[in-house]
Amino acid sequence: MKRSFAALMKLYPPGYRALFADEMAAVFEEACRDHRAQGQLAYILYLLAEFAGLIKGAVLARSLGVWQNRAVRVTIPFVAGTLVSVAFLPPLLAARRFLTVANSHLNSQDDTLKLLVLATASIIVIAGCSVAFVLNLRSIARRIEHPSKT
Amino acid sequence: MRHVADDKVTEPVLLILLSLAESPRHGYALLKDIESMSSGRVRLSTGTLYGALHRLLANDWIERVEGADTSRDKRCYRLTAQGHRVLVAEFDRLKELTQIAGTRLRASEV
Numbered sequence: 001m002k003r004s005f006a007a008l009m010k011l012y013p014p015g016y017r018a019l020f021a022d023e024m025a026a027v028f029e030e031a032c033r034d035h036r037a038q039g040q041l042a043y044i045l046y047l048l049a050e051f052a053g054l055i056k057g058a059v060l061a062r063s064l065g066v067w068q069n070r071a072v073r074v075t076i077p078f079v080a081g082t083l084v085s086v087a088f089l090p091p092l093l094a095a096r097r098f099l100t101v102a103n104s105h106l107n108s109q110d111d112t113l114k115l116l117v118l119a120t121a122s123i124i125v126i127a128g129c130s131v132a133f134v135l136n137l138r139s140i141a142r143r144i145e146h147p148s149k150t
Numbered sequence: 151m152r153h154v155a156d157d158k159v160t161e162p163v164l165l166i167l168l169s170l171a172e173s174p175r176h177g178y179a180l181l182k183d184i185e186s187m188s189s190g191r192v193r194l195s196t197g198t199l200y201g202a203l204h205r206l207l208a209n210d211w212i213e214r215v216e217g218a219d220t221s222r223d224k225r226c227y228r229l230t231a232q233g234h235r236v237l238v239a240e241f242d243r244l245k246e247l248t249q250i251a252g253t254r255l256r257a258s259e260v
Contacts, residue, residue, distance in 0.1 A: 020200045020204070031196070060201055
């Protein structure tokens, strides 16, 4: 059992292992001794719960470690922002086609000016939506890190 | 370890703080005390216990101290002044909630 415990401990991040591995192994040994004295079934049930708890703890410790990586925290909003921008591409291409067709029917300088104002306003709205989306992602990230502060 | 700070007071965290409020304890003593405090309802696994201790150390709510047995695998944990304040605040919150629950339950019985 000691070997299985040590193998599961390898799932934890190195810093965590350096801090707690010896203590955790000592607690596990003591608890094993106690549960063995309570009978075979109690011992097996304890081992199942213990190993499940170790795996869950390792996943939590690892996921926390990944999220604390600054590169990951910057990359996730960036990738999400890019995906949102890609979603805006088809309407932009359609608008460009519309502008090309409209250009051939333009009669005056006034019509051209109106179209330019419309295009600029659309770009500002799209950019605003993208910025709001990324800011919202950052606030979600903060909430994940400090759930009780928000 | 400040980077893993998370100031949520979950049930395991509350039980650990309560256990350490009485006296400094090492890992296994904490597990046994928590089990006895909750009348056997809460049985923390080693992974859950040390995950919670890790967060509590990061929050400076507890600290590691040298116990009578100074071996590396028998380190004791003690409540800090900040941890004590958090525990008192949580106790006040629960007391208030219990009072509200009592009032409402009595009202529903009438």
